[in-house]
Amino acid sequence: MGRVEPSLLDSLTADPGLQRTAAEALERDGDRAPLALRKAGVDPALAAAALTLADLRRHARGKFGDLAERLYFTRAGLEQATRWPVARRRAARFAAAAHEVTDLCCGLGTEALAFAEAGLAVAAVDLSDATAAYARANAAATGLRVDVRVGDALEAPLAEAVFADPARRSGAGRRFDPADYSPPLDALLDRLAGARFAAVKLGPGIGHEWIPAGAEAEWVSVDRDVVEACLWLGDAAEVPRRASLLKAGEWHELTGSGEERAETGAVAEYLYEPDGAVIRAGLVAELARDLEAHTASERIAYLYGDRLTATPFARAWRVEEVWPLHPKKLKALLAERGIGRLTIKQRGTGLDPAALRRQLKLNGAGEATLVATRIGESHAALLCSEV
Structure with missing residues (x-):
């Protein structure tokens, strides 16, 4: 199971004790954890939901550290979610330039949490009622103030700064063609063309042909693993190209035009x-x-x-x-x-x-x-x- 249904999500958020019990059972009993919860009198559907959450939290530790134990996930949402150090760094860049931000295609709302933590007023928008419920649950779990709304990213009102993370997964798996994103990348870029300060998170395999004129294209790696690309638009664009590396907890940046070619020569020492x-x-x-x-x-x-x-x-x-x-x-x-x-x-x-x-x-x-x-x-x- 990759998603907890909204009705069961409400039950889980209201019962931290069950969340702890499920996590302990999964750790202790492995595949026999469902039987352990049923013996304890937990409704089978609710037991399955609690164990799904516990399993997703366990997988989320690599991205979110200790924060994972407080958050609510779907499997697809966790796969697309930004690593917490990357989200916090991006939020700091937004906070240095704006006071409020619209988070389009907010998904589980984890990026919105980073914005709120950085002191921004956040309106988070997602097309799905069910997904928006997760974003609200995560805001409540962390005590951070996020206004979560259901709406279309191509029509929602925009604040002075805008962030978007278009869906790159469907029922058939990952979408590698940006024209197949939800919403399509070209339509989203048209929507953000007039934004003063904006950024769009993309998969790291994005082709350079998708980089608009005047935009900054940044690629991010964490401990040698390239995890995402980000287009910075409007006033947010500082340089043509940027490589940002997180290694052993420290950030390093290399910038340039992206158009130079290195000299060639012989093999050296x-x-x-x-x-x-x-x-x-x-x-x-x-x-x-x-x-x-x-x-x-x-x-x-x-x-x-x-x-x-x-x-x-x-x-x-x-x-x-x-x-x-x-x-x-x-x-x-x-x-x-x-x-x-x-x-x-x-x-x-x-x-x-x-x-x-x-x-x-x-x-x-x-x-x-x-x-x-x-x-x-x-x-x-x-x-x-x-x-």
């Missing part, structure tokens, strides 16, 4: 793999300049430099050897060096790392990283050690 947010934002050239590095192929986002420079925006390896990308030769070379534990990375070769691993039949005590990539127009294998 160190290989850098830029964070996915840097790559998606088109800021590899800006990072290359900071690292005094270059690419070995204009189409591949690996960087090479003769000096090791610490950076939050890339992982680094020392290049030990450069070999032809030929499985039989690689097998012999790795065997000679006694390498039995091998991390295989590839970019630009079409190689299947799992298939290559089977061909190599590794056996040894050594450990290394093998990077399959392009040098100019040729394929190559780089034996590396991470630094």
Whole structure:
């Protein structure tokens, strides 16, 4: 079950004791938890709802930390919900520019909670009565003031600042074409064209062709996982492109035009793999300049430099050897060096790392990283050690 029906949601919000009992039963009894609740005299439908909530809260800890234990979720809503540190950071940017915000397509209302926590007056709008009920429950659970309304994002009145998170899921799964979002992204951007300060959250795979002229496009990663993109519109647009990385609880930003191209050259002593947010934002050239590095192929986002420079925006390896990308030769070379534990990375070769691993039949005590990539127009294998 991925959703608690509204009538049962009301019953759950009114019974914190049942919520605790369900969470304890799920932790203690696992698959037998429903039987434990039924033996305790809990109505089967309500027991199922309480256990669904407990399971969703358990999965939500990675996004919301301890706050997850107070919130109400649906499975689809949790999948689309913004990670709490990301939502709080965005809310701070809004609070520095406005006093009130309209949160369109508010879903479970978690982004609205971050806005309210930042001191903004929040009107949260969702098309679904059932989903709006979750947003109200979450506002009540946290004690934050959010005015939740049912309405169409394309017609709802707008405050001086606007945030939108169009639905990217349907009964058939994720929607990868922005024209299939709910509401469609092009219609939503038309609606926000006159907004003074606005932002639209999108999936990280959004194509650059969807970025309006004059907008800022930001990609966000959390501990190397690219989690979302965001279009900043109107006065909110500060730079053409931004990569924002949260690592070990600290934020780092790289900005630029997104149109520069890094210089190309030979493989050097160190290989850098830029964070996915840097790559998606088109800021590899800006990072290359900071690292005094270059690419070995204009189409591949690996960087090479003769000096090791610490950076939050890339992982680094020392290049030990450069070999032809030929499985039989690689097998012999790795065997000679006694390498039995091998991390295989590839970019630009079409190689299947799992298939290559089977061909190599590794056996040894050594450990290394093998990077399959392009040098100019040729394929190559780089034996590396991470630094």
